[in-house]
Amino acid sequence: MSDEKRVDEDWKKRAEEEKEKLLEESRKAQAGAPAATDGASAGEPGGSIEEGDPAAPGETVADPRFRNLIYNLAAQAMMGMGQAEDPHTGQRGLDLNLARESIEVLGMIETKTKGNLAGDEETLLGELLRQLRLSYAQVVHAQKEQASQPPPEASGG
DSSP, X not given: OHHHHHHHHHHHHHHHHHHXXXXXXXXXXXXXXXXXXXXXXXXXXXXXXXXXXXXXXXXXXXXXXXXXXXXXXXXXXXXXXXXSOOTTTOOXXXXXXXXXXXXXXXHXXXXXXXXXXXXXXXXXXXXXXXXXXXXXXXXHHHHHHHHHSOOOOOOOO
């Protein structure tokens, strides 16, 4: 039993470290995201940020805006699961609908972009989804267990 508890505590520690790392990377990506200065939007001529860095034939160039989008959606999911603070309020809250929706959007992005991502983008998206889905399942399970616990008895005098 103590081995199970130690393994569980080790897992929780690693998961928390991974979450902090993801949040830090998200903050860095948000702070360093380049903006288009010529008024053109992405996808339009002159609006591509990788214009000066052409890919080899058949190779996809990573777009930092995609990484930023993925980190933002992952951060929303983590906030919804109460695993990250809301940057506006500085507080943690539980909003499983927000978490589920953010994870579903990431899953949709993974499906719709299959074969069109750079290798590191595909790896990042897959890893984030795996971690978020696991965390979501654990939070939902914990909520169900908590709901099934009998309420503490009030001591009357």
